[in-house]
Amino acid sequence: MKTEKIIKPANGYLMLVIMLLLFFSSITFSIQQETAVYILVTILSFIGFFGFILVNPNTSKVILLFGKYVGTVKDNGLYWANPFFRKKTISLRASNFDSERLKVNDKLGNPIMISTILVWRVTDTYKAAFDVDNYENFVRVQTDAAVRKLASMYPYDNFADEGHDEDITLRSSVNEVSEALEKEIDERLSIAGIEVLEARIGYLAYAQEIASAMLKRQQATAIVAARHKIVQGAVEMVEMALLELNKRQIVELDDERKAAMVSNLLIILCGDKEASPVVNTGTLSH
Numbered sequence: 001m002k003t004e005k006i007i008k009p010a011n012g013y014l015m016l017v018i019m020l021l022l023f024f025s026s027i028t029f030s031i032q033q034e035t036a037v038y039i040l041v042t043i044l045s046f047i048g049f050f051g052f053i054l055v056n057p058n059t060s061k062v063i064l065l066f067g068k069y070v071g072t073v074k075d076n077g078l079y080w081a082n083p084f085f086r087k088k089t090i091s092l093r094a095s096n097f098d099s100e101r102l103k104v105n106d107k108l109g110n111p112i113m114i115s116t117i118l119v120w121r122v123t124d125t126y127k128a129a130f131d132v133d134n135y136e137n138f139v140r141v142q143t144d145a146a147v148r149k150l151a152s153m154y155p156y157d158n159f160a161d162e163g164h165d166e167d168i169t170l171r172s173s174v175n176e177v178s179e180a181l182e183k184e185i186d187e188r189l190s191i192a193g194i195e196v197l198e199a200r201i202g203y204l205a206y207a208q209e210i211a212s213a214m215l216k217r218q219q220a221t222a223i224v225a226a227r228h229k230i231v232q233g234a235v236e237m238v239e240m241a242l243l244e245l246n247k248r249q250i251v252e253l254d255d256e257r258k259a260a261m262v263s264n265l266l267i268i269l270c271g272d273k274e275a276s277p278v279v280n281t282g283t284l285s286h
Contacts, residue, residue, distance in 0.1 A: 004126040004193070007063065007071030012052055012078030019048050051083035060122075062088040062129045072125045090128055094121045094197060099143055101203055104151040106170065111207035112156050114170070116147050116181065117200050124193025132192045142188040143199075150181050156206065170204055177201060238265045 022045040030038035055061055055076045063070040064086040073079060074092070097118040106112050120139060122128045128135040154170050154177065168176050182199040189196060206215075242258065 002069065002126060002130075004124045005069070005071040006074060008075060009053060009073060009079040009081040012054075012080045015048075015080035016052070016078070019045055022048075047083050048080075049083075051080050051085070053079040053081055053085075053087060055079065058091065058093045060090050060092055060125050062090055062125050064088065069126065069130070074125075088129060090122055090125045092122055092125075094119055097139055097143060098202060099140070099147065102144060102147060102151075103207055104148050106151055107153060107155045110156055111209065112151065112170070113203065113205050113207055114147060114151050114201060115203040116143060117198075117202040118143050118185065119197040119199070120189065120194050121197065122193060123195045127191065127193030135192045135194065138192050139189060139194065143185055146181065146184040146188055150177065150184060153180075156204075170201070174201070234265070238262050241265065 022041060026038045026041040026045060029035075030042055053061055053063075053073060055073050055078075057076045059076070061073040063073065063081065065082065065084065070085065097120065099115045099118070101113045101115045103111060103113055118139070122135065132138045151170065154168055154173075156170050158169050158172065167173075170177055178200045181201070182196055185199050186196040238261075242262075
């Protein structure tokens with residue numbers, strides 16, 4: 001299997017001076033002497049002008065000779081090579097790819113909408129030019145395939161109440177999912193000589209047909225969790241109040257009055273609305 005071969009052709013500025021001298025001097029001598037040799041030199045020097053190669057910063061030129069790979073020029077500048085060389089430009093700059101929103105099923109089978117943002121660049125020009133048909137289209141197709149595979153490996157959210165307790169989810173485990181996505185895409189694009197600089201999820205949401213139901217489910221889960229916290233705190237406060245009353249011996253309460261006190265405190269602490277206290281100006285027996 002061939003790999004990238006870096007070459008450095010002749011200095012283009014020096015060859016430009018030589019070509020200009022040959023071209024104009026041969027024209028002059030061919031006019032004066034009208035010999036076939038100077039005419040041939042004129043034609044060859046004119047053909048030589050097609051051998052110049054201009055390489056811009058962060059670009060490369062893949063050189064071919066009648067279908068055979070000669071090498072790649074990566075150093076920017078003006079060069080000269082065989083005029084019959086075919087030059088193919090490949091950018092070495094970092095490129096962004098924002099994929100379309102794909103509708104896929106997560107690990108639990110829920111339809112979700114997901115897209116990814118990819119930063120990539122070409123590192124091996126030989127693979128990018130000859131191992132794949134179109135490396136830019138290859139990036140798009142393989143990125144979509146990697147996103148579909150990743151989405152099926154993890155659930156959108158953690159549903160511990162239904163017995164689906166997952167350590168990594170698409171919504172909450174951003175760093176872990178991004179690392180897995182980057183690794184998956186990098187393995188797929190290595191065949192084309194492409195390096196993945198960064199890969200992250202750009203958009204993530206439930207599909208439209210279940211978005212409303214899932215939103216209500218999340219709200220219900222949040223309400224239940226909040227109620228659980230409120231009740232837990234209220235029970236601890238009631239327990240603390242009874243202990244302090246008993247410790248300081250402020251008032252003696254039998255089991256019935258303790259139960260009434262606990263009931264009233266729990267209603268006040270756990271209720272949604274403010275309680276309206278009733279002041280008892282009589283005795284505890286009334």
